[in-house]
Amino acid sequence: MPVEEFVAGWISGALGLVLGHPFDTVKVRLQTQNTYRGIIDCTVKTYRHESILGFFKGMSFPIASIAVVNSVLFGVYSNTLLVLTATSHHERRLQPPSYTHVFVAGCTGGFLQAYCLAPFDLIKVRLQNQTEPRARQGGPPPRYRGPVHCAASIFQEEGPRGLFRGAWALTLRDTPTLGIYFVSYEWLCRQVTPDGQNPSSTTVLVAGGFAGITSWVTATPLDVIKSRMQMAGLGQREYQGLLDCMVSSARQEGLGVFFRGLTINSARAFPVNAVTFLSYEYLLHLWG
Numbered sequence: 505m506p507v508e509e510f511v512a513g514w515i516s517g518a519l520g521l522v523l524g525h526p527f528d529t530v531k532v533r534l535q536t537q538n539t540y541r542g543i544i545d546c547t548v549k550t551y552r553h554e555s556i557l558g559f560f561k562g563m564s565f566p567i568a569s570i571a572v573v574n575s576v577l578f579g580v581y582s583n584t585l586l587v588l589t590a591t592s593h594h595e596r597r598l599q600p601p602s603y604t605h606v607f608v609a610g611c612t613g614g615f616l617q618a619y620c621l622a623p624f625d626l627i628k629v630r631l632q633n634q635t636e637p638r639a640r641q642g643g644p645p646p647r648y649r650g651p652v653h654c655a656a657s658i659f660q661e662e663g664p665r666g667l668f669r670g671a672w673a674l675t676l677r678d679t680p681t682l683g684i685y686f687v688s689y690e691w692l693c694r695q696v697t698p699d700g701q702n703p704s705s706t707t708v709l710v711a712g713g714f715a716g717i718t719s720w721v722t723a724t725p726l727d728v729i730k731s732r733m734q735m736a737g738l739g740q741r742e743y744q745g746l747l748d749c750m751v752s753s754a755r756q757e758g759l760g761v762f763f764r765g766l767t768i769n770s771a772r773a774f775p776v777n778a779v780t781f782l783s784y785e786y787l788l789h790l791w792g
């Protein structure tokens with residue numbers, strides 16, 4: 505089984521992640537708290553109360569976990585294509601796989617990475633939602649002191665299953681939308697690249713960016729539900745399950761609730777996924 509794809513997936517994921525984390529914090533807050541009027545209001549308030557560091561809350565864990573998550577995604581994607589089409593990454597330019605194969609491989613990668621991602625994503629969301637400034641004298645201390653403390657508290661309070669809160673919504677969010685992610689990327693690359701040639705760096709950047717946007721646009725409704733289920737129980741309301749969360753959110757806040765965070769998700773998705781695909785392709789080219 506070729507391992508380069510796993511390593512390239514890891515490095516490219518980490519680069520994209522750092523670039524996109526401030527956008528991600530604003531998004532999570534907009535989705536789960538009702539105190540902000542919009543992106544600008546949330547950005548300004550976060551900066552005023554918590555300084556620039558506020559935007560990087562909850563980042564250390566994703567950085568560690570992206571090693572597993574993105575390498576599972578890209579590694580499983582590429583190896584599934586190998587099984588389906590008997591072509592390696594380098595051979596695929598001359599013998600491009602069908603879009604159905606690309607979709608199935610993307611969904612397989614998406615499904616498996618969702619389970620690796622679930623506990624890390626839960627901890628990230630819990631930490632991002634702590635709006636207390638880090639070191640304020642006399643103020644109430646934040647509930648979680650950091651990622652390890654957060655993981656340990658959830659484990660103690662709710663057992664190992666607690667760490668998988670929202671995992672089902674996350675799997676539903678990621679399986680089809682990562683299929684869409686790779687199909688969009690391939691489709692865009694093939695539109696502007698002559699047959700048999702490698703796409704140029706600009707093509708990879710633009711196709712990666714748009715693939716990220718397409719995937720996030722389709723993922724946003726379930727992203728909102730996922731974040732809410734992850735926050736359930738913490739001073740927020742408990743839900744009976746995914747459907748209950750969907751129905752009660754829509755009843756109380758209207759259908760627009762499913763699009764919360766859409767603009768910021770898209771703004772974040774372009775640079776993050778442009779850099780992810782560019783470094784992924786570049787590394788595989790380098791090692792090829």
Ligand SMILES: C[N+](C)(C)CCCC[C@H](N)C(=O)O
Binds near residue numbers: 520677720723773
């Ligand atoms: C499937 N879903 C839309 C959730 C993610 C797709 C892109 C994944 C990328 N690591 C990123 O963070 O943007």
